[in-house]
Every structure is written in structure tokens, then in C-alpha cells.
Amino acid sequence: MAGGQYILWATPHSLYAGKARSYLIKKGVPYREVSAADPEFLGEVIPQVGHMVIPVVRTPAGEIVQDTTAIIDTIEACTPAPDFTPPGPVQQVVAHLLDAFGSNYLLPLAMHYRWSYRDRQELFLRTEFARAIPHMPHEQRLETAGKLMTRFAGFLPNLGVTEAVIPAMEESYAELLAVLDKHFQQHPYLLGGRPSLADFGMMAPLYAHLARDPVPGFLMKTTAPNVFRWTERMNCAEIEDADFPGYNASFPAGDALPETLEALLKVVFAQWGPGLAADAACFDRWVGSLADPAPGQLVSHNGARQVHPHVGRVSYPWRGVTMERGSQPHSLWHFGRAQAAAAALTGAEAARLADLLDRTGGAAMMAIATTRPIRRENNVLVLG
Structure with missing residues (x-):
């Protein structure tokens, strides 16, 4: 592996790839992202993992790591700086809690906004899914992508997404966006001046599905623009705007949490x-x-x-x-x-x-x- 890089097998539209990618960017380690259509990934890596899944990372030492939690744990253990672990013990509990909330609870909601509104974002989604389909003409890739999309859309009932609960789900999301937007008006990251597990876990649903897909992306931009800007910030190594001049790039002292x-x-x-x-x-x-x-x-x-x-x-x-x-x-x-x-x-x-x-x-x-x-x-x- 040239240059001691990490290899990230992923796709742009993958929920959990968004979490892993953001972490790698913020960590500043050398990495290369490779499509899930990669023959080496399909022929050699997936048999080691034991089932088809993305993202998967290969470390410079050749270790294959699957699951975003395991990926982050592995890299944190060998690359301590920059440090994304808050020093306060209560802060650490909150970081783990928000990581789990974003990575798990918000998955059905993200899937709802992708597939319940499929008819309004069909071409975008087909084009995105087609990127991971190799060795076909473009139109054939789009057709194959449509079949794959139908399979993913079929997961909604098992996730609890039904006509009866969709209004309540959307109300809950509006409630979440409102408190997040108020927070990001005042703070660059969830626990203060630098990202933590809380940010990476929340990035999973809030980026690829809810900020990037057209229908939920429009909703986020027009009702919670500071949340959308946070998703952009999470894909930059440094804060590149003037939203937080002079903000201390650290966690709050004394195990404190931002009031918001x-x-x-x-x-x-x-x-x-x-x-x-x-x-x-x-x-x-x-x-x-x-x-x-x-x-x-x-x-x-x-x-x-x-x-x-x-x-x-x-x-x-x-x-x-x-x-x-x-x-x-x-x-x-x-x-x-x-x-x-x-x-x-x-x-x-x-x-x-x-x-x-x-x-x-x-x-x-x-x-x-x-x-x-x-x-x-x-x-x-x-x-x-």
C-alpha cells in the first residue's frame, strides 16, 4: 500500500461511509477512497468481512476493519493526535450517547426521507447508485441501480416507516433540526470547539441522506441552515469560514457542556x-x-x-x-x-x-x- 495510506471502500451516498470519511478527514491521516465496485474489494475484502457491507477500511498495516465504531477505535488507538476524546468523563458519556443516537436511531428517519420521496429525487438517486455498478454502459447501470434501489426501499416497513407513523416521524425530525440549528448558531461542533464521537455519529444520517439527497437536503437548507453548514464543516480538515472567529478549538473546561x-x-x-x-x-x-x-x-x-x-x-x-x-x-x-x-x-x-x-x-x-x-x-x- 503506497505511502502508508488507509483505504476506505465506500460510496458517496452511503450513510455510514459519511461518518467514516468525515472522521478520516478530521483526523488528517492519509487515505484514499475506493468505490465499492472495486474488484479487489468484492473478490478479496468482502470474503474476509463475511458479508457485503460498506464502509470497510484497510489500515497501512493491512488490517481489514468493518463498522465505523471499530474503524474509529482502531485509528484512535494508533494515532492519538488530534485528540477527539473530550477530557471530561461526563462529556465522554454524552459523546458516546450522541454517537449511538445518530448511528442507530436516526437510520430509519434517513431511510424514510430517501425512499418515501423517491419519486421526487429518482434521477439523483439512480445516478448515485449507478456509480457503484461496474462495467456497464451508463443507461444499463441506471436500470440496474433502479432494481437495487427498490430492494433498499423495501426495508422501510421493517424499520417502522409506514404511512401511519410518517407524520410523527417528520414532526420528530423538525424538532431535532430546530434544537440542532440553535446549537450550531453558537458552536462549531456538538461538544464545543472540536469534533468528537458525537459529531461523527450524527454525521452518519445527517450528511449522505438528509443533507445530500434533494428532498431532505432542501428541507435542511431552508429550515436549519446552520445544521447544513455543520455537515460541510465536518468534511473540511479545518474550519474554513468566519462563523466562529476566536472560538477556542478545544472542549469546554471543567467537564462542562454547551448550554444549548x-x-x-x-x-x-x-x-x-x-x-x-x-x-x-x-x-x-x-x-x-x-x-x-x-x-x-x-x-x-x-x-x-x-x-x-x-x-x-x-x-x-x-x-x-x-x-x-x-x-x-x-x-x-x-x-x-x-x-x-x-x-x-x-x-x-x-x-x-x-x-x-x-x-x-x-x-x-x-x-x-x-x-x-x-x-x-x-x-x-x-x-x-
Whole structure:
């Protein structure tokens, strides 16, 4: 690998590629992005991963890493600067929480705005999907892309996106955009003067789908322009505008959080809490149905390796409607990182977090637990 580069296999329209790409740009490590149509990726890398998925990174040492969380953990371990880990322990809990929220909870909403409005952005989406289809004339690539798009659009019901809940989903998104826009009027990043896991996790849905696709992109630009500008900022190595002259390029001292972030946390806990509790209950039922739930058991309803498996369906009241969807064990695993960081706090640090949770309504959600831990092993979720 020339020059000790990282290789990022991705596509421009991929939700999770947007998270990994932004991290690599901000980290300042040398990398090269390669299309997912790359023959080496399809013929050599994917068999190592075990299932078709993007993004995937190859390190300069030749290690293949899949999942944006694992990619970031791997690079952070060997490249400490610039440091994206806030120094404050409560700040770290919040960074993990927002990373999990963006990377998991907002996925269905991003998919809704892409596929429910497909008829209004068809050519753009076909052209984007066609970029990852090799060795065909352009018109044939567009035709093949249309078939692939129909497959992805078919995921909506399992994600809970139905006609009955779409109005509530769109209202929840408007609420989220409003608090984010107010925050980014005053701060360049979520935790202050430099990006953290919180920004990279939120970048996943808010860039490729919600800022880049025509219909949600127009919505973001016209109702939350400061959020749109943040998505641009997240793809620049440095802040290149005059929005924040003199802003200290660091995290707040004393484990403090920007005041405007508490409004965002209230939205996170209110919107995500009911579904996360339903996911935990479904997971426990699934574990209880297993004859021998031994450590290492694949988390999957049918034994298939999947990036985002489910272990049954959930149904729960949410914003005046009934949400029905496949369960999301990956959300529980990712949220568990925030819970682990919170559980490690003691004394004054634990008290500060408890006060924050009281103010933002997050105590019940942070206390959600499952009967068995979930860990990630060999690119899939397994029982701990």
C-alpha cells in the first residue's frame, strides 16, 4: 500500500461511509477512497468481512476493519493526535450517547426521507447508485441501480416507516433540526470547539441522506441552515469560514457542556427511549427462547450474519402512534458503550451526570438493561 495510506471502500451516498470519511478527514491521516465496485474489494475484502457491507477500511498495516465504531477505535488507538476524546468523563458519556443516537436511531428517519420521496429525487438517486455498478454502459447501470434501489426501499416497513407513523416521524425530525440549528448558531461542533464521537455519529444520517439527497437536503437548507453548514464543516480538515472567529478549538473546561446541548439531549431521550426499551425487552425474550444461549451465540433471528440483525418484532406507543418494526440489537450494543462510560463514574462525576440526566429526562433510558450483554466479534453481534 503506497505511502502508508488507509483505504476506505465506500460510496458517496452511503450513510455510514459519511461518518467514516468525515472522521478520516478530521483526523488528517492519509487515505484514499475506493468505490465499492472495486474488484479487489468484492473478490478479496468482502470474503474476509463475511458479508457485503460498506464502509470497510484497510489500515497501512493491512488490517481489514468493518463498522465505523471499530474503524474509529482502531485509528484512535494508533494515532492519538488530534485528540477527539473530550477530557471530561461526563462529556465522554454524552459523546458516546450522541454517537449511538445518530448511528442507530436516526437510520430509519434517513431511510424514510430517501425512499418515501423517491419519486421526487429518482434521477439523483439512480445516478448515485449507478456509480457503484461496474462495467456497464451508463443507461444499463441506471436500470440496474433502479432494481437495487427498490430492494433498499423495501426495508422501510421493517424499520417502522409506514404511512401511519410518517407524520410523527417528520414532526420528530423538525424538532431535532430546530434544537440542532440553535446549537450550531453558537458552536462549531456538538461538544464545543472540536469534533468528537458525537459529531461523527450524527454525521452518519445527517450528511449522505438528509443533507445530500434533494428532498431532505432542501428541507435542511431552508429550515436549519446552520445544521447544513455543520455537515460541510465536518468534511473540511479545518474550519474554513468566519462563523466562529476566536472560538477556542478545544472542549469546554471543567467537564462542562454547551448550554444549548441540553435541549438536544432532551430530544434524544424523549425520542429514543421508548424504542430502546422495546428493543431490550424483545432481546430478553429472544434470549429466553434459546435452548443454550452460550457466549458467542450469533445475535440473529434466523442465524444469518447481518450488520443490523433483528431478533423479533416490537410494537410500542410513540408520539401518539403505534410504532411497529423489527427489533434493533445493534442499537442496544452501541448504546451500551455510553452506559459503560456512565457506569464507570464515581463520586462528583457520577453526581454531575445524575444531575444532567434529571434535567434532561434521561435517567430511565440510561437505566435500560438486558439479561445478557451483547458484544461485537468477527464483524457480527454475539452474546456476551
